[in-house]
Amino acid sequence: MQANQDSRWDEEVDLLIFGAGAAGMTAALIAHHEGLKVLVCEKTEAVGGITSTSGGTTWVPGTQLSVDAGVPDSVDDARRFLQSVVGERGGDEAREAFLQSGPLAIDELQRISDVRFVAAAAHPDYVTGPGAAFGGRALAPVPFDASVLGADFARVRPPRKEFMGLGGMMVNRSDLNALLFPFASVGNFKRTVAVVGRYFIDRLRFPRGTQLVMGNALAARLFYSLRKRGVDVRFEAPLVELVRENGRVTGAVVGSKNGATKRIGARRGVVLATGGITRHPALRKQLFPAAAQPLSLSPDTHTGDGVGSALKLDALLENGGDSPGLWMPCSIRRSGNSNSNSDSVWPHIILDRAKPGLIAVNGRGERFVNESNSYHDFVMGMLRDEGKGASVPAHLIVDAAFIRDYGLGLLMPGRSRARIAEFERAGYLVKGATLAELAKRLDVDAAGLARTVETYNRHAASGEDPAFGRGSGPMSRFNGDAAQKPNPCVRPLGDGPYYAVTVWPADLACSAGLAGTANGEVLDAQGAVIPGLFACGNDLASIFRGTYPGPGTTLGPAIVFGWRVAKFVAGKEVGHCVDQQTRPQACLHDAP
Template sequence: MTMKASPQWDDEVDLLVIGAGAAGMATALVATLQGLNVRLVEKSAQVGGTASTSAGTLWIPGNRQGIAAGYHDCVEDGRRYLRELVGNDYGWAAREAFLSAGPDAIDFYMANTQVQLVSCGKHPDYMDRPGSAVFGRALVPQPFDGRQLGSQFKNVRAPIPEFLIFGGMMVGKDDIPRLVGRFKSLSNFVYSGKLFARFLFDRLRYPRGTRLTMGNALVARLYASLLDAQTPVQFDTGLKELVQDNGQVLGAVLESAAGQLCRVRATHGVVLATGGFARNSALRKAFIPYAVPRSVACETNQGEGIEAAMRVGAHVNVAEHSPGGFWTPVSDTTRKDGSKGVFPHLSLDRAKPGLIAVNAKAERFVNEANSYHDFVTAMLACGGDAVPAYLICTIAFIKHYGLGLVPPGASEHQVKKFAEQGYLKLADDLRSLAALIGLSPDALARTVKRYNDNAAKGVDPDFGKGSTELNRFNGDPAVTPNPCLAPLLPGPVCALAVWPAEIAGSTGLAVNEHGQVLTAQGTVMPGLYACGNDMESVMKGTYPGPGTTLGPALTFGYIIARHASGSGAGEQSAPLAVPQAQLS
């Protein structure tokens, strides 16, 4: 039975979800399908948050889609792997909830929504440890036709410009080799022509291409499902404060972009999914022990959810293994409108043979083919010596593999244009290049000679480039005996500065296995949930594989919605009691 709103409230719902990123949309969607009256509010004019610019991969050990595709995996192996990385420390109950509910959550989305996912097949975990998987553990969304959204397509946040070609066309990882090799075969030419023709037709009606892939496909599928379920999405509305009485969160005060306030009673709880504190300078200073001014996160992730929860007594757990964030190296870009941006160096260039990364001493400091998170962890461990670091390669390398913004297949003239624009440094030889970027020519020559001598043998005794499943997966299988190693040959050489940036938060509000927010004493705060980057990472700062943030985001959206609706384990089966003072 729904309780009548008191005069103190302007409105009343069962569940109030604040933030329309992947986690918030997932929570609102499942809760609606479980029969709750849900309101989803979003501070900006678009859904998607940081997820809209991501690869869209979900890390779900034991998912049945991978098993059905013929790849062996199980939850127990995922559990073993996480224990190897994280240990048995505080927070295991939430990790266990993620592991146990993950496959069921995916099955629920697949059966009841437009969120359709397929197995990546081969996509190795990021560490070779007991329990790690090479196949089947990662899932990706199927591409989505944005035209299905009609006029609502404008409400889906676009990827960052650095990930679009021709000013608005999305391409997936599998599209790249066919586009680069468009003149090498008839099938590639036809495939590329169809993509481009579709994009040209789209631009007659839409501000960008409507063939959505990766994270943009995921958030568009979530949004389409919300529209199907008739879940209200209130844009340009943010959280001002939580309303609490005797330790119980009763609802929230919302604020529109015009400054209008609205007090909403939430009988089954408030869910914080505001995206974390990536753009909040005070919280960054408090929780990130490094000087990392760059971020790939959505600009609207100002930390209001975490701040509001802290004001009413919630506890923030700082990740033990990587305090503050999950990382990626980025290069600085200047966009066509003159604004500044970044290009995340995730997997397309660093692992390829013929590239090294050096610090201010012109020395290698890391296995360049490691995951983006582990690459930056090594940067930060060097202190100021590796911030920035420099990716060193030849023009021949860039022509073949690309480098950051410079696409594979670029001509020498195109590479020179990027150098003229200041994106990278270009020189005829290593010693001249070292002088351009302020490194010791002798030191860089020594580093390259040692690397070349070992690369010719196919081994990297210093850092093990090419020694792991992930390394080899992102390398070039045509290069033997090591797909990640090849000498830097004489000729024009390039250097590109890369900086640390965080892609998501590893630190967030402490929660239990139901997603309920906890106090510093470990007690539940009735009526308050957190998920996504507002919630502490169940990985405790480790980065086990592709989809480390989105897998838990969609899983805990499912867990929270079922708990609030009374259909999950340990469920809250009735509306939260309202203190008598609130009913007078």
């Protein structure tokens, strides 16, 4: 929209932010702290976006939190690591800005708000290489008691239903074993009573449990911080159109639930943090591989509003480098009705793929990837397949002992025969008395599967996997079973019966996005800054260029670049720290 200089706004703020995920809420908090008048417009009725349904892990190297956890991390090591992972794919300036600003952003966010993280002492990077870390870089949100939000708790997007028990209870990973085996010990029983009892008390006042963990805790902490500080957050207020005057973005047209619109001016700029292109109907078809287009883990409302509006102003779209999407293998339990939203979709993150006694095969019955790779790299293997044929879908195959020890997908470990039979009847779990029978039911080449299992078992008997090197890296060994010797990720498949679940590629976020500077300024097709327009989160192209270095490599940059955008808009120049020991305050000063 081209407007005249004498345009009259319905209202005016300093900074207008679209999207209330981790990136948008971080930018709002920091900008407000710097004295700016901020308005956050959220398209839906709740904050959180992808953040609220994620694991919440936030990858930021070199923080004081790593020192506090006893695993001090180095920005220099992280720089070497990212150079080995990303290589010459570009984006060096933005990655350097991320590395230098990360410790500062996390420090200030914790200092001025109710956001709290703890560095994981053991949560390895997803890729091996020089400078890789075993712990310290993955920051986990501290659990949050959302009852302090009162009625506003309803404004926090719930996590995925598959991650809640009893219809609305979130469970910390440390409590999972107690809840799965409550009668295994007195300690397990007491912990189960405490967690479930707290949940039932919550349900007397709230629609779900208020003890939040993972990404839901992070989203709620950010929202609570905004509410405490009186930052204006408006719901069901989508971006309709950006307003550009004399080449500068000066505001936007904002929609509402009743269809009315407002023209809101933004003296310092407009920030796009609307969740990226995952559900944009045209860009998804244009950029995503056909095999990965049907399934997405992002909210249905993430239709690329921010990116689409910027493209109308001739903004530059980057294709994501190695991959436009960041991927997760998912199994689906069909509900049996026409409403796909009733289906249960299970992300295969860490609970089964890295465990010993599981193999993943394609339609030829052949393994195609290291099953204990990160979820992103596992799906990259599905999509790549070396041109030999489709590995979409793929099948995770195990024996009965594996089900007992580790479960499989939606089926938790130690389940009864009746529970296993229920999953079979639903078509989620496929059973075969023999490998040949299983292959027939999966429509997999039986001879290929037999050869694959024979070869795998022969090497697995001594804990080896020469084909794909399972258990050779710190991350895969960490997610395996330490009790399995000599390799925590490898053991032979036993005699039948055999079981399988089918997995499909789903995007959990996007790597493709708007081109931007190290301060989140959006660039046009000629590489020039579009004045007054900023992007962060998934609206901004990934600084990792389609690679996935470690846990939380979307949330880390989302928070750090939200922080950088706010500092830049507020006139603060973000300098470079000499090393991680430099006091954060010394790295910031007013721009001249």
